[in-house]
Amino acid sequence: MTRTGRCWMTALGLMLTTAACGSSDTPGDDEKVEPIQRAPTVENEFTPVELEATIDDLVAKINESSLEPMQMTVLVKSIDGFFAPVATGAGRAMGELGATGNVVAGLGRMGELEERVEHQNEQIRQAVAGGTEGIGVAPFGDGNAAVLDEAAEKGIHVVTLDTDLKDSRRSIYVGTSNTSAGTTAGETLIEQLPEGPGTVIIHGSTDETWVDGVDRTQHAKAALEGAGYTVVVSSIIWSNEKELEDVESMKTAIEAADPPVVGMLGLFSVSYRCAMAAEAAAQPGLPIVAFDFDPKTVGYMRDGRILATHVQRQYYEGYIVPYILYGMKSIGLEATRDILASHMADDSRFNLGLDVVPGDKVDDYNAFLDAIGANQ
Structure with a gap:
């Protein structure tokens, strides 16, 4: 056979x-x-x-x-x-x-x-x-x-x-491995940030019933705090119907941050919402690092609004x-x-x-995904 x-x-x-x-x-x-x-x-x-x-x-x-x-x-x-x-x-x-x-x-x-x-x-x-x-x-x-x-x-x-x-x-x-993934994501953002002090908004999870999400969030938070930044976690709202509510929550966190926000880190597939929140808070220049390769995330990378992403x-x-x-x-x-x-x-x-994908490697990574038939 x-x-x-x-x-x-x-x-x-x-x-x-x-x-x-x-x-x-x-x-x-x-x-x-x-x-x-x-x-x-x-x-x-x-x-x-x-x-x-x-x-x-x-x-x-x-x-x-x-x-x-x-x-x-x-x-x-x-x-x-x-x-x-x-x-x-x-x-x-x-x-x-x-x-x-x-x-x-x-x-x-x-x-x-x-x-x-x-x-x-x-x-x-x-x-x-x-x-x-x-x-x-x-x-x-x-x-x-x-x-x-x-x-x-x-x-x-x-x-x-x-x-x-x-x-x-x-x-x-x-x-x-969500522990190492969180650490890697934090380190990727640190490379894009000005020296502290400053606040970083993490679009992460605080839901203790979702161990993987909390692990990724906490290890990213530890990496950033270890580099001297203040971290605020804006807990993700998954529902597509509540996307604007999720964005508004991050916008409020940006506006309330003390010291001021110097960067944002999205840890899940809807990371592109970080860019939406920065725009809503009239801070479109904030350095943003994302997770996964959603088409909307790719679009913001092409526009220079998301500097890198992490693909699983x-x-x-x-x-x-x-x-x-x-x-x-x-x-x-x-x-x-x-x-x-x-x-x-x-x-x-x-x-x-x-896979850590910088913004200037979007086309190269897309070519790789196309070659293995794995584009979303």
Whole structure:
């Protein structure tokens, strides 16, 4: 059986996205299963060379094992925006592996959190009932842990991505280390700031139920305070309908700051709102550093209003999860962890790292994303 094909996805609203990946043929007794072959690596200054090498090492080890078909499911929160490159990466990897299975989209930001959690739980139950052997999931919250634990108890490998459930029975988490990401973001902004004293507004999170968001915020705050700046955290309001309320909150913080504001740092995908707030406060010249690569953020970078951004390698987040799932089945959890060791923050968390993109490198980074098919 040859490993060919690519996983193409079609969305039915934001409810469910599915794709059959790989060949549907079952190898006969005398038919040889071909070794896994990855698509050629894109040569670009932004290519994560060490990460690519680690994936190659994992593939080489898997190819030494007894290769067998695998059914897997990757569940993302939505199929658009931030998660579009995640879905692209997962689909491509499943195609290269010859895996069968689905890339499934949740409700995104539609409905209340409880509704989103339960909808995803039902998707997980359906995947388990359908015979999936591995689950990669970007969970909506702690309410997803129990159903994932039930899957793990049945011997199904579970990998979380983007958002972790560290107290669940998941085997590995794949995503950005929010502690190091916050520190890096703070350091990037410091390079753009005048010497203190001065206040920096962080568009971050103070929601203690969202550990990842608070970790990123607190480590950015520590980096800036360590450099002598006063930090005010303006807690993010996620709702698109309340965008102006979010901007107004930052505007008020800018106008009330003592000492005066000398810069702003956005830590999540709607970082472009920092530029909107600076304009609303009649301070369009404030140095601003952002997070993620939302088209609106890119637009402000092109205008010189956002000086740099930090991208979480969403494509690779989706791409490596099927390989990890396949590795755990074919060579075991410990052997898979050993190969991933250079990127592990601890024994169960895989840190993808960040791409720091300066404002004058927007076109170059876009070219890289286009080359791997991962533009949002």
